[in-house]
Amino acid sequence: MSVRTLEIDGKAVTGVAGQSIFSVAWDNGIHIPRLCHVGGVSDVGACRLCMVEVEGQRKLVAACMTPVEEGMVIRTNTEQLLAHRRLIVELLFAERNHICAVCVVNGACELQDLAASLGIDHVRLRYRFPTLSVDTSHERFGLDHNRCVLCSRCIRVCDEVEGAHTWDFSGRGVNSLLISDLGEAWGESESCTSCGKCVQVCPTGALFAKGKMVSEMRKDRRFLKYIVTAREKHEWVR
């Protein structure tokens, strides 16, 4: 494995060839905001929160999708980048109905954390208040479309790790909607194995475990990276 030396936010760091900027930064304690990336499944570069500046490149790049190169000089925290991230998070809040006060993951929500760390105290955009449903047909889990940010983490984990491919998106653009199988209620899905991985990786309260009260649910998102590498690293016990 060949080593790459580069600079992130003024800090000299090293990574290996093929490793993403995001991952090298993370290893070095620089936490670039993200929503669609989750360790253990493929990246899609959809949320655009991890966009960073690379010196000498005209365009911003998505840190999760861009491999490090020798001598790169990267900035992850410029005013402009922060302004972009704020606006992206505001866009999400305006897109659906994120009402934290009545959410099971209140206090442990990645969207909420993002808003807090970016200092968003109000949304300048008009809320769209779409009418979306909540699917509680599954015995153990629930799906609240109002809180879905369409990051596709659940789709990827279900397809790539569990191998069930229960989830996918229907529609497109602003009308995209998470569906199970042929759009039946989740509880009636024939492909779902009820493994619950999707619930664990969901960054918000869109996928939740039933029976939890407001602010009660906590998710474990690191299990994934751990289980997908267990066989390779012979580490079955955490």
Place this chain on the structure above:
Amino acid sequence: MTFEDLLEQQAKEIARQQGLRERIYCCTAAGCVSSGADAIKKAIDEEIKARGVGAEVECCGTGCMGLCSKGPLVRTQSDGTIYAAVTPEDAGALVAGQGANLLADRKLDPQADFFIKQEKIVLANSGTVDPERLSDYIAAGGYQALARAVMELTPQQVIEEVKRSGLRGRGGAGYSTGLKWELVAKQPVDTKYVVCNADEGDPGAFMDRSILEGDPHRVLEGMAIAGYAVGAQQGYIYVRGEYGLAIQRLQAAIKQAERERLLGSRIFEDNFQFRIDLRIGAGAFVCGEETALIASIEGKRGQPRQRPPYPPESGLWGKPTLLNNVETFGNIAPIVAKGGDWFATIGTPTSKGTKVFALAGKIENTGLIEVPMGTSLRTIVFEIGGGIPEGRAFKAAQTGGPSGGCIPPQFLDIPVDYESLHKIGSIMGSGGLIVMDDTSCMVDVARFFMDFCMDESCGKCIPCRAGTVQMHDILQRITKGEANENDVALLEQLAKLLRETSLCGLGQTAPNPVMSTLNYFSGEYEAHIRDHRCPAGHCVLPAAASSNREVQA
């Protein structure tokens, strides 16, 4: 077929055509068909039968002759005259060779600016060749460029020729075609693909459609040459589902070419083999974006993916893939036949050759034109296009569709090429050119394009999916007199966000119509916001009773 066979067929067909007293060409492209061309062709065919002159008069359909607004158009080969607004009742006169006398009032003047200011390379056969007959294309010298490439040139030489021509992609971005071919050719992989992007989705653009309908073999030949040059054996044409006639003609053309061994295996008795299949789109503009198009051919949701890797390295099924636009492929055969140097003499130093434009909107001559790169907008709109109808004033020309901008009158004299258009905030795009007069509200035009982008956003990335919705909301409120200055500031911030962070070209360029109208027509935005007035008289606004400043306070 061998090269000799090809030349023999050509000579035979030319002799046959010269033996006819008259060949009557009916434009059977979509524009004329929608104004009744089919009935005319039928009437002429029946007339020929009724008079028993089948041996001396022939009627065939052709591709677009250009002047769609004056259609249906019919051309008589003996004197080259084009007649406008022909009806089935005229069949008798045309078959009898009496067109010049009896239809004199509808003769189009061949010396008119519309004809003499154009230069046709890609459209050279449109209107003179029957797209449903391979022999017509062969008579016009068709497939000789492919023969030359396969028999006389090495793949590298073909690429050199294309590089020397200076041809740049006609699908919008204007990337050097020769360099792209070289990139694909360099990949040390056996399986490669050539894909033709015929998903023409810009609203108001119908160039690619006309090329496919009018001269399908030209595109097939260009693709086969590309296949030879880059080392691919399979090609796909991704056509918009809406283009029924183009699909039909392409299917027929592929069959004919396969029958004559111009496609398939052992082309020109050489070891080169190349097959072409069609893939039909299903109504998604974003599938014009190359990675989305590839996903769609693979049977998936047409969502773009991150580049790099670019398709020349990893495209269809992960294999090196050459993706070019229809018009780009349409330029290939002439370049190989006449040489890259010839091509490079046309156009401007950085933009070579010609460009096909679809003229539409508030313009006298709506239709299809082809001009050398660098022709001024004024020439296109006022000379070729015949100016604005009803004596109204030119307000703006929109190029590049939803990714482009609105060009105000002060830039009428700029040369139309990639760089100049980019400099003034628009783009060449694929060639839709829509003219607007003083009755068009520029804020509403911006809203129209944003509505389009919002509708066509694939939804994968947040800035585009949610940002287009918000930008549309603001624009809509401006046209209704419900917005204030803060909204404009927000609009600008969103525009910057979409440009800089969107995943694909759709989101990255979606703000262009807004930014260019804000730049050149800011007065109109102000009028809507401050005075609740639409200068063009297009938007319906409530009276300016409640001042916006209160809202802001």
Place this chain on the structure above:
Amino acid sequence: MPVVTKPDVPAVKDNRERFLERAMSRHHYSGDALIEVLHTAQELYGFLTPALLKTIARKLRLPPSRVLGVATFYHFFSLEPKGEHSMIVCTGTACYVAGAQGLMRVLEHRCAKAGSTSPDGKMSVQAARCIGSCGLAPAVIYDGKILPRLTPDQLNAELDRIGVK
């Protein structure tokens, strides 16, 4: 546009199944051919029912959610039966400049929004992006035929004629 036949007459049902099967076997039941197969299915049946999607998913060995995801991504595919009549309003730029919005407003008001069918099943309304008849703007494709340079008044008259309330 490919002709859309109405789903009716059970007598031909077997044939349609055979045609669909043939389309799938022509593509060796490959999942890559999903869009081609959906095209064929829609041509045969007029619209895509859940049962049809399920069959296709099973035969092409694709997850059902992917099949539905593709069928709903592309606006060409319809999951609802088509109305007795159909109007496709061109909303390309040329038609927009020439007033297509006015036509759309009439249809929205009297029949249905673009992409849907009126509650009485009389009229399916669709919006198309440039039908290539820019010289005839604004244009509407009415049951497969082009109505050139249509005005809202003419449109209203035609809707009256076919009994749209």
